[in-house]
Every structure is written in structure tokens, then in C-alpha cells.
Amino acid sequence: MSSKDYFVHESSYVDEGAKIGKGTQIWHFCHVMGGAEIGEECRLGQNVFVARGVKLGRNVKVQNNVSLYEGVILEDDVFCGPSCVFTNVKTPRSAFPRNTSADYIVTRVKRGATIGANATVVCGVTIGEWAFVAAGAVVTKDVPPFALVAGVPAKPIGWACMCGVPLRFKDEAATATCSNCNRQYVQRDGRLEMVQ
Numbered sequence: 001m002s003s004k005d006y007f008v009h010e011s012s013y014v015d016e017g018a019k020i021g022k023g024t025q026i027w028h029f030c031h032v033m034g035g036a037e038i039g040e041e042c043r044l045g046q047n048v049f050v051a052r053g054v055k056l057g058r059n060v061k062v063q064n065n066v067s068l069y070e071g072v073i074l075e076d077d078v079f080c081g082p083s084c085v086f087t088n089v090k091t092p093r094s095a096f097p098r099n100t101s102a103d104y105i106v107t108r109v110k111r112g113a114t115i116g117a118n119a120t121v122v123c124g125v126t127i128g129e130w131a132f133v134a135a136g137a138v139v140t141k142d143v144p145p146f147a148l149v150a151g152v153p154a155k156p157i158g159w160a161c162m163c164g165v166p167l168r169f170k171d172e173a174a175t176a177t178c179s180n181c182n183r184q185y186v187q188r189d190g191r192l193e194m195v196q
């Protein structure tokens with residue numbers, strides 16, 4: 001791969017063996033370890049750490065001060081707000097180290113999902129496609145596709161459109177149309193599906 005394919009600011013370290021896709025930009029004071037895989041057209045803001053084994057899809061945006069530890073998988077179009085936190089061990093103890101790949105628990109953020117600023121995602125959860133985690137939330141359970149979750153611990157408070165705008169369901173209606181982009185949705189068995 002030609003080094004012209006992507007941009008790394010001179011203040012950042014990209015270790016031997018890291019894979020970085022075309023058009024990706026890695027800004028100031030980042031560290032990408034060998035064995036990390038970053039897709040095309042991604043943006044890593046200032047002070048982002050990407051551990052070995054971490055995978056980022058295409059067009060993933062990671063804002064300032066985010067550490068992506070081994071076990072974290074970010075699919076295409078995921079947005080990580082500034083200073084959001086991931087973990088990879090459920091029961092960390094300094095005196096009982098759990099620091100091998102076998103100890104790390106997978107966290108998967110599926111396509112298009114947003115993690116708000118300063119939110120914490122506890123390891124082992126799956127955040128569904130286009131789900132929206134509000135700023136400051138602490139996610140301890142799986143989040144369904146399109147769900148909007150907030151609080152500590154994070155609870156569902158509504159649904160977000162693919163475009164990110166919260167959906168309004170009139171009265172007890174099962175269907176809603178996005179006020180921003182006119183995409184239509186229907187609720188079925190506690191889940192949201194896009195019509196069309």
C-alpha cells in the first residue's frame with residue numbers, strides 16, 4: 001500500500017502491520033497498533049488509540065480522546081462522539097491481571113450507530129444498526145436497531161431515524177415518518193423497521 005493512500009499527522013504513531021484504508025485521515029497524537037484494521041474514508045480525531053485486533057469499517061468517525069481497546073468492532077458509518085469510553089474486561093483487577101486476548105470481550109457497534117459524547121459502552125454488548133446512544137449514557141445491555149437510549153444505566157427512550165433525528169409516534173400509532181427526511185418506520189414486537 002502506498003503511504004499516499006491515507007493521511008497520518010506527523011505527531012501520530014502507526015505501528016508496523018496496521019491496515020489503513022484509502023482516504024482515511026488520522027489526526028494529531030493518535031496511536032494505531034499493529035494488527036488494527038481501519039477501513040476506507042475513516043476519520044480519527046485527536047488523541048485516539050486503536051489497539052491490535054480492533055476493526056473499523058468504512059467511513060467511521062472517531063472524535064477526540066477515544067480509546068478503542070482490543071475486542072471493539074465498529075462497522076461502517078459508526079460515529080463515536082468525543083471522549084466516549086469502551087472497555088474490554090468485565091472484572092478488571094490489578095492484582096489478578098486479565099490482559100490477554102482470551103480475556104477480552106467483544107463489543108460490536110453495528111452499521112450507522114452513534115455513540116454520544118462521553119458515553120460509556122461496557123464490553124460484551126451489541127449496539128444495533130443506526131441506534132443512537134445519548135451523550136453521557138452508560139450502555140450495559142444490547143441496544144436494538146434504531147433505538148435511542150439515554151441515562152445511567154442506558155434505557156430506551158424512543159427511536160432515531162437513520163438520519164439521526166428522533167422519531168415521533170402520534171398517540172399509539174405503530175408507524176412514524178421522519179420530520180427531517182420522510183423515511184417511514186413501523187414498530188413490530190418492540191422493534192423498529194424501516195418501511196420501503
Ligand SMILES: [Zn+2]
Pocket residue numbers: 161162163164165178179180181182183
Ligand atoms: Zn430522518
